[in-house]
Structures are given as structure tokens and as C-alpha cells.
Amino acid sequence: MLLVLVFAVYLYTLNERVQEQFEGKRWQVPSRVFARPLELYTGKTLSREQLIYELKLLRYTNNESLKQGSYYTKRKSVYIHTRPFQFWDENQSAIFLEVKFKQNKIHSIWNVDSGEALDLWRLEPLFVGGIYPKKKEDRILVRLQDVPDSLIETLLAVEDRDFYRHYGVAPLSILRALVANIRAGGRVQGGSTLTQQLVKNFFLSSEKTINRKVNEALMALLLEFHYEKDEILEAYLNEIYLGQDGNRAIHGFGLAAQFYFDVPLAALNQGQIALLVGLVKGASYYDPRRFEARARQRRHVVLKVQEKLGLTTLENVMSYDQSPLGVSKNKPSGMTRYPAFIDLVKRQLQEDYHPDDLSSEGLRLFTTIDPWQQNQLEQAVKSQLPKLDKKTRLKKNKLQVAAMLSDTGSASVRAMIGGRNFRAQGFNRVLDARRHVGSLIKPAVYLTALKQPDTYNLISLLQDSPIRIALENGGSWTPNNYDKKFHGEVSLISALANSYNAATVRLGMKLGLENVGQTLKDLGIKREVAMYPSMLLGASSMSVLEVLQMYQTLAEQGIQTPIRAIHTVTTADGETLSKYPLKVQQTIKAETVYLLLKSLEEVANSGTARYAANKLGKNFKLAGKTGTTNSYKDSWFAGITGDKVAVVWLGDDDNQSIGLTGGSGALRIWTDLIARTSARSLNMPVPEGVSFAKLDAVMHKKGEIICASDIVLPFISGYLPKRRNGASCVDD
Amino acid sequence: MEHHVLTIKENQFHYQLIAVIFIVLIAGCSTSTKKTDSILEPEVIENKLPGMGDDERVIAIPPPTREKYQSSPVVRGLLMKSKRKFDAKEFDAAANYIERGINISPNDPMLWQRLAVIRFEQGDFKQAKQLAKKSNVLVETDLELRTVNEAIIERANRVLSP
Numbered sequence: 001m002l003l004v005l006v007f008a009v010y011l012y013t014l015n016e017r018v019q020e021q022f023e024g025k026r027w028q029v030p031s032r033v034f035a036r037p038l039e040l041y042t043g044k045t046l047s048r049e050q051l052i053y054e055l056k057l058l059r060y061t062n063n064e065s066l067k068q069g070s071y072y073t074k075r076k077s078v079y080i081h082t083r084p085f086q087f088w089d090e091n092q093s094a095i096f097l098e099v100k101f102k103q104n105k106i107h108s109i110w111n112v113d114s115g116e117a118l119d120l121w122r123l124e125p126l127f128v129g130g131i132y133p134k135k136k137e138d139r140i141l142v143r144l145q146d147v148p149d150s151l152i153e154t155l156l157a158v159e160d161r162d163f164y165r166h167y168g169v170a171p172l173s174i175l176r177a178l179v180a181n182i183r184a185g186g187r188v189q190g191g192s193t194l195t196q197q198l199v200k201n202f203f204l205s206s207e208k209t210i211n212r213k214v215n216e217a218l219m220a221l222l223l224e225f226h227y228e229k230d231e232i233l234e235a236y237l238n239e240i241y242l243g244q245d246g247n248r249a250i251h252g253f254g255l256a257a258q259f260y261f262d263v264p265l266a267a268l269n270q271g272q273i274a275l276l277v278g279l280v281k282g283a284s285y286y287d288p289r290r291f292e293a294r295a296r297q298r299r300h301v302v303l304k305v306q307e308k309l310g311l312t313t314l315e316n317v318m319s320y321d322q323s324p325l326g327v328s329k330n331k332p333s334g335m336t337r338y339p340a341f342i343d344l345v346k347r348q349l350q351e352d353y354h355p356d357d358l359s360s361e362g363l364r365l366f367t368t369i370d371p372w373q374q375n376q377l378e379q380a381v382k383s384q385l386p387k388l389d390k391k392t393r394l395k396k397n398k399l400q401v402a403a404m405l406s407d408t409g410s411a412s413v414r415a416m417i418g419g420r421n422f423r424a425q426g427f428n429r430v431l432d433a434r435r436h437v438g439s440l441i442k443p444a445v446y447l448t449a450l451k452q453p454d455t456y457n458l459i460s461l462l463q464d465s466p467i468r469i470a471l472e473n474g475g476s477w478t479p480n481n482y483d484k485k486f487h488g489e490v491s492l493i494s495a496l497a498n499s500y501n502a503a504t505v506r507l508g509m510k511l512g513l514e515n516v517g518q519t520l521k522d523l524g525i526k527r528e529v530a531m532y533p534s535m536l537l538g539a540s541s542m543s544v545l546e547v548l549q550m551y552q553t554l555a556e557q558g559i560q561t562p563i564r565a566i567h568t569v570t571t572a573d574g575e576t577l578s579k580y581p582l583k584v585q586q587t588i589k590a591e592t593v594y595l596l597l598k599s600l601e602e603v604a605n606s607g608t609a610r611y612a613a614n615k616l617g618k619n620f621k622l623a624g625k626t627g628t629t630n631s632y633k634d635s636w637f638a639g640i641t642g643d644k645v646a647v648v649w650l651g652d653d654d655n656q657s658i659g660l661t662g663g664s665g666a667l668r669i670w671t672d673l674i675a676r677t678s679a680r681s682l683n684m685p686v687p688e689g690v691s692f693a694k695l696d697a698v699m700h701k702k703g704e705i706i707c708a709s710d711i712v713l714p715f716i717s718g719y720l721p722k723r724r725n726g727a728s729c730v731d732d
Numbered sequence: 733m734e735h736h737v738l739t740i741k742e743n744q745f746h747y748q749l750i751a752v753i754f755i756v757l758i759a760g761c762s763t764s765t766k767k768t769d770s771i772l773e774p775e776v777i778e779n780k781l782p783g784m785g786d787d788e789r790v791i792a793i794p795p796p797t798r799e800k801y802q803s804s805p806v807v808r809g810l811l812m813k814s815k816r817k818f819d820a821k822e823f824d825a826a827a828n829y830i831e832r833g834i835n836i837s838p839n840d841p842m843l844w845q846r847l848a849v850i851r852f853e854q855g856d857f858k859q860a861k862q863l864a865k866k867s868n869v870l871v872e873t874d875l876e877l878r879t880v881n882e883a884i885i886e887r888a889n890r891v892l893s894p
Contacts, residue, residue, distance in 0.1 A: 039836060041836070043805065089828040120810070407835070409834055409839060410835055556866070556869075559862075559869060579824070581827065581831070582834065583862075584859075584862045685871070688868070
């Protein structure tokens with residue numbers, strides 16, 4: 001009696017477990033992260049090479065077949081059989097596209113079948129990685145009605161002939177297996193039904209004990225008692241383990257079709273179906289990429305079953321047996337190529353989503369990363385880093401790098417790397433390495449001055465002379481210049497262009513640290529920055545992302561635009577869950593920032609970033625700032641062009657001196673990156689409230705007085721400068 | 733982040749704004765680029781500030797000629813698609829087209845202005861105002877665009893602090 005009661009209680013708990021799992025969330029489906037889609041339109045600057053790069057990443061094959069996901073080139077055109085894609089804002093069907101090029105521009109786009117010209121078309125976005133739960137199972141959920149009948153028939157024939165007739169366990173099958181196993185003197189056959197296999201995968205460990213076998217059978221019976229056969233079958237199709245990619249487990253036929261053949265489930269042929277069903281028996285033992293012979297043998301066995309079922313002919317079986325497995329050579333990796341960016345995406349989403357939901361709900365995350373530009377950033381680092389490695393005093397491969405590239409306007413992140421090993425997960429220097437920024441902070445000081453047009457303009461004279469500042473701890477601080485010289489009276493614009501420390505500290509102290517701090521906030525620095533005098537020279541730690549935000553606000557002429565990595569999150573079915581729309585806020589007057597940017601242009605024209613001007617050409621305008629910290633521990637460059645904002649940092653994780661300045665280090669990578677990705681020279685629109693004046697005045701450059709009567713500079717309207725008495729020109 | 737809820741606020745400014753924008757759109761639809769007479773050589777203006785001596789001259793350069801802003805063809809297409817969604821009161825869809833345009837042509841003041849109008853219609857007056865300001869930074873010499881931006885800012889201000 002007691003025994004019966006105990007058994008009843010036990011059965012009850014098992015039942016609870018079965019129902020809970022089956023009713024609730026059955027699977028943790030990782031979120032899928034997508035890059036920006038490549039927009040194709042007439043007049044776009046895009047090389048054929050660039051388009052083909054994208055198509056290759058999207059795993060389009062280069063041939064003249066009619067298959068979706070293929071392309072070929074002919075004369076000046078690229079012909080593409082596109083794939084359908086459900087975007088966040090519309091469903092785009094597959095078409096046959098001709099993209100005609102003229103030089104490095106798209107000349108026209110045609111729908112080949114209908115013969116009509118298209119003004120705009122976007123390719124499907126690249127899948128760039130998943131956000132996985134701790135248990136790294138990956139799958140693409142499929143519904144039963146979307147699974148080819150022949151796959152189901154084959155599966156049932158091979159794994160569980162009596163599926164639609166039994167109650168969860170099939171004693172006859174177990175008996176049959178037992179006999180076979182005894183005969184063979186080992187385990188050769190399994191007698192488990194699909195339901196039992198599902199239970200095993202779902203609830204139980206893989207240990208082989210009687211206890212577990214009993215549990216398995218009981219739970220299978222319970223499952224059958226509660227649910228329809230079709231529900232159980234659908235669960236099985238999504239649950240079954242079919243392969244391994246590193247530490248990511250491939251589950252279900254939906255993902256397996258993609259993982260092995262690069263096609264959706266519906267497009268599988270009989271041979272492919274045979275292989276996938278064959279893998280159920282042992283996905284690692286029959287791994288078609290590692291053990292081709294075994295896999296072929298297994299496929300043959302399943303093909304013969306198909307032949308018996310009438311799903312295929314003997315002729316076909318023979319023909320498949322002669323042909324290779326057709327497994328795609330490179331497995332489409334779920335491991336992201338862009339770990340630093342995925343990390344940023346995760347963090348931006350963590351404010352709105354619980355981490356468990358991100359790794360379990362199968363969300364689709366549409367992001368801003370541009371694979372082409374990301375590749376250009378990686379190439380720029382690859383080509384410059386070896387030269388910088390030679391210049392640095394660090395041990396081999398110790399020099400670290402972090403960089404970010406964004407668009408002007410939308411502030412979308414297009415590329416980023418978090419270390420010299422682009423593919424490595426782990427320490428993300430873009431977000432987590434907060435380092436002193438050196439002179440990168442100076443624009444905030446000068447901007448604070450320019451906010452007072454009645455007192456400061458670009459030719460205001462500053463004193464670049466020794467200064468001693470008493471500190472609260474009783475000591476004092478005497479900032480020195482990089483060249484260990486003082487330059488006397490210098491104009492504001494040249495003090496910034498040449499990054500004079502003494503002039504900056506004098507100016508900053510006069511303006512007040514709180515006011516400089518406010519400007520940092522206006523520029524988008526959210527954290528409280530400790531306000532002490534050495535902060536004026538960048539003894540203040542920031543991340544690459546924070547610096548990018550600062551310079552982005554400058555690039556937008558005082559319109560603070562949050563750096564964006566994500567724009568839309570949808571459910572697995574494509575329903576929009578949340579949007580991260582473009583948001584802007586004016587925090588500094590456009591005319592004030594315009595003046596500052598003119599001085600930052602001077603950094604490239606005549607200041608510390610002349611290297612960039614020499615490389616990119618005098619006609620290519622940019623505004624930027626170098627940063628070098630004490631003892632050469634950090635090398636920075638942040639800069640703006642007509643379409644890009646980019647920040648590069650070099651340093652050592654252990655904070656050793658790297659022996660590079662901003663100009664001799666980070667600027668090299670920045671310049672290479674901009675040469676590859678930026679199409680527009682900086683051409684700032686002139687905001688209302690700015691007037692220009694041809695100066696009949698004196699400019700100072702590197703301590704020398706030069707005549708600069710032909711220089712045109714911007715001023716705040718109503719505050720045009722006066723000619724200064726007593727100043728003299730060298731040419732006078 | 734925003735979970736968009738489509739609330740359409742009816743208010744007295746609504747129709748005024750539409751009217752102003754409509755007028756400008758009609759003006760914007762004419763394909764010819766209207767250029768006012770351009771001055772090839774900048775006229776030298778002697779600009780004397782109060783208290784300046786005779787030799788203390790600053791030569792101010794006159795502002796550049798007034799030119800109408802022209803969106804690129806692809807952006808014009810997106811503006812039209814957005815307008816259709818806007819007219820159907822599908823504001824999120826209308827905004828999607830504009831954001832797509834901004835990715836293609838970030839410095840087009842027309843796009844930012846349309847986004848301002850969409851946000852205004854959605855009742856997000858703060859963003860409407862800020863987006864109009866953004867558009868203004870890019871407008872340069874197109875006075876018509878500037879006028880609409882100012883109208884959006886003024887009306888948003890009135891709603892925000894009546």
C-alpha cells in the first residue's frame with residue numbers, strides 16, 4: 001500500500017515536470033544578430049569588388065544557376081538571384097537582379113524577369129552571430145507543416161516505424177533490440193521510440209542505468225498521455241542533436257539543413273535528407289565533414305530505406321552513392337567574427353532586456369555593423385600594426401589596439417575591434433579599457449572658451465608660459481609642453497592645433513573646471529568626471545566608446561546623437577518588439593562647434609596630425625586631435641571627416657610605456673582606415689550665426705609671428721574681431 | 733528606447749503645421765533648381781565695429797548665395813514612400829523610410845525635417861523640436877526649409893510650455 005502511494009507521488013512529480021517543460025518555453029533559442037543590409041541604388045559609390053565581397057559573405061555561390069543565393073558577373077554587370085528576407089519593415093521576395101556598374105558607381109539596377117528598373121534594392125543582411133545561453137544549444141525552430149513529408153517519412157521509417165501506433169514505448173522494439181544486442185555481444189541497436197529519445201534529450205542525462213531507463217519510459221508514457229503525436233513529433237524535429245560547431249551544439253533539422261548544406265529545410269533533396277536522418281544515430285560518429293566514408297555508408301543505408309518506401313528509385317540511390325555528400329566546405333559558424341561588436345550589442349540591450357530573454361527567445365536583432373567597413377578596419381590594423389610593433393618598446397604582440405568607426409548623422413557603429421586579435425572573445429578594450437585620454441580632452445576646454453564669444457574667438461591670444469598650480473594636498477603641479485618649450489603669446493587656434501599644454505591649463509583654470517566639466521557632459525560623457533586641474537590635459541580615464549561619443553557630438557555640430565549599434569528588435573516571427581529610433585538633442589550651439597572644428601582642421605593642416613593630410617591629400621579635409629599620455633603609455637587619435645567619425649587607441653594592458661605618440665601611433669591606423677572607408681572630405685555646413693572675415697591681423701605659429709593677412713576664419717556674427725595694436729608682422 | 737504606441741494627438745497646431753509643410757512640399761516638388769542671382773566675386777564690406785579706429789579694419793565676407801537644397805534621387809524616392817505612409821497615418825513605417833534615407837544621405841536636411849514632422853504627429857514634441865534643430869544645422873542657405881523648421885520648433889515650444 002505504502003509502495004503504491006510512494007509510486008503515485010513519484011509519478012505525480014514526474015508528470016509535473018513533463019508538463020511544465022512541454023507547456024512552457026521548450027527551448028532556449030539564441031537571438032540572431034544581423035548586420036546592416038547592403039543598400040543598392042543608382043548612383044551609389046560601390047565597386048563590383050565590394051558587392052561581390054558582400055555576396056560571398058552571404059554565402060552566395062558564383063555560378064549561372066537559377067538557384068536563389070547565386071550570382072555571376074558578365075561585362076559590367078553582376079547578376080544576382082537574391083534570397084527572400086523578412087526585414088523589420090517589410091518582406092522582400094527573391095528576384096533576379098542585374099546590377100550594372102560604371103566606374104565605381106552603380107549605374108542602374110534591373111529586375112531581369114520583369115525588365116523594370118529599380119531605384120532601390122537591399123540585399124539580405126549578414127547573420128553576424130548569436131547571443132547564446134550558457135548551455136550553447138543552437139537551433140532554428142520549424143513547424144511541422146514546413147517540414148518536407150519525405151523527411152518525416154524517412155525519419156519514422158529509420159527511427160520509429162510504429163510512432164503513430166504506440167503509446168510512447170514499444171516493448172516489441174525493446175525486445176528486438178535486446179536480442180540483437182545479445183547476439184552481437186554489445187549495443188548495436190536501440191529500441192527507443194522517438195518519444196523516448198525526446199524525453200532523453202529533454203529531461204535526462206545520458207547515463208545508462210536501469211533507473212534512468214525506467215524514468216524515460218514513464219515520462220514517455222506521460223508525454224503521450226497529454227499530447228498529440230504531431231506535437232511530439234514537431235518537438236522532436238527541433239530538439240534532436242545533429243552536430244557540433246566548437247562548443248555550440250547544432251539541434252534540430254532546421255539548423256542542420258543550413259549547417260551542412262547552406263539551404264533552408266524545404267530545399268533539401270533526397271540525398272541530403274538521407275544524410276541528415278542518418279545523423280540522428282550519431283552525429284559525431286557520422287560527422288560528414290570529418291568522417292566522409294562513414295557518413296556515405298550511413299547515407300546509403302538510409303537511401304535504401306527510402307527506396308523501400310518508394311520515396312526514391314534504385315537508380316537514384318545508385319546515382320547518390322556515386323556522388324559526394326555535397327556538404328558545404330566551410331561550416332557556417334555561429335561563432336561570431338565580430339566579438340567586440342556583439343559584446344556592444346549585448347550591453348546596449350541589457351538595459352531593456354533580461355539576459356535570459358536575449359539568449360532564449362529567438363529574437364532577431366538588426367544592427368548597424370557594416371561587414372565591408374569592418375573588414376577595412378581589420379585590414380588597416382593588419383597593415384599598420386607590424387610597423388608600430390617595430391617602433392614600440394614592448395615585447396612581441398603586447399601592443400594592444402582598440403578602434404571604432406561610425407557614420408556621421410545617424411551615429412551608427414560601422415566597425416569596431418576590441419584588441420589585436422579581432423576574433424578573440426574576452427577583454428573588450430573599446431568598452432572596458434578606460435585610459436587617460438591626454439590631449440583628446442582639449443577640445444572640451446577650447447569649446448568652453450568659445451561658448452563666450454564676447455571674450456574668446458579663434459584669434460584670442462593665450463599665454464603659453466610656465467604655470468604652477470597649488471594642489472589640495474599641499475603639493476603643486478607645473479605642466480610642461482611636449483617639446484619642453486614655452487611659446488609665449490599664441491592664438492587660440494594655434495594653441496589647440498599644436499596642443500600646447502601650458503596655454504590650455506591657463507585657459508582651463510580661467511574658465512573654471514566646472515564649466516569644462518559641463519562641456520564634457522554636453523559632449524555626451526555620462527559618467528561623473530573627477531574635476532582636478534590635470535584633467536585639463538586628459539588625466540581622465542575614458543573608453544574608446546566615450547571618446548567616440550564626444551567626437552560624434554562635435555561632428556554633428558553640437559547635436560548630441562547617441563552612438564547606435566541596434567535599431568530594431570523583432571520576435572522570431574518578425575513582429576517588432578522594440579525600436580531604437582534616431583534621437584538627437586542640441587547641447588551646444590552649432591556656431592560654437594563650427595569654430596572649434598575649424599581649429600581641429602588646423603590640427604591636420606599645420607598641427608600634430610599633418611601625417612594624415614599628407615597621406616590623404618591636401619584637398620581631403622578632416623578635423624581631429626592626437627592624444628599622448630605621460631611616459632607614452634597611450635597613443636590616441638580621434639577624427640572626423642565628411643561621413644565618418646573614428647577613434648583609435650594604442651596601449652599596453654599592463655600600462656607600460658609603448659613609446660608612441662598619438663601622431664606616431666594611433667594616427668597611422670586612423671589614416672589608413674579613413675583612406676579605405678571615408679568617401680567625403682569634411683565640408684561642414686555653415687550654421688546661421690557664423691560670419692567669415694579675411695584677417696588683416698597677426699597669427700602665431702610655433703612661437704613665430706607670421707603674417708597671415710590672407711587667412712579667412714569664422715567668427716560668431718556680431719563678434720567680429722578688432723585689429724590688435726602693437727602686433728607686428730614678420731613681413732612688415 | 734521606445735516602445736511605440738501610436739497615439740495621434742489632435743490639437744490646434746496640427747493643421748497649421750500640415751499647412752505650412754504642405755506649402756513647402758509643393759514648392760519642393762518643382763524640379764527646377766531655383767537659384768537666386770549669384771555673386772561671383774564677394775563684395776568687400778568694410779565692417780566697422782563701435783570704437784574701432786580707421787586702421788582697425790576687418791573685412792567681412794558676405795554670406796554665400798542662397799540655394800535651394802536638392803535631395804538625391806534615391807532620397808527623393810524614399811521621401812515619397814514615407815509621405816504615402818504618413819498620409820495613411822502609418823507613422824512608424826513613415827519613419828522607417830526616413831531612417832533608411834538618413835543612412836544613405838546623413839546630411840540631407842529634408843530627411844531630418846520629415847522625421848521632425850513625423851515625431852510631431854506622433855506627439856513626441858521634444859524630439860520634433862530637436863530634429864528640426866538638427867535639420868536647421870544642415871539647411872545652410874535654403875530659407876524655405878529653415879522657415880518650416882522654425883515653424884516646427886515654435887509649435888513644439890507652444891505645446892511643451894503653453
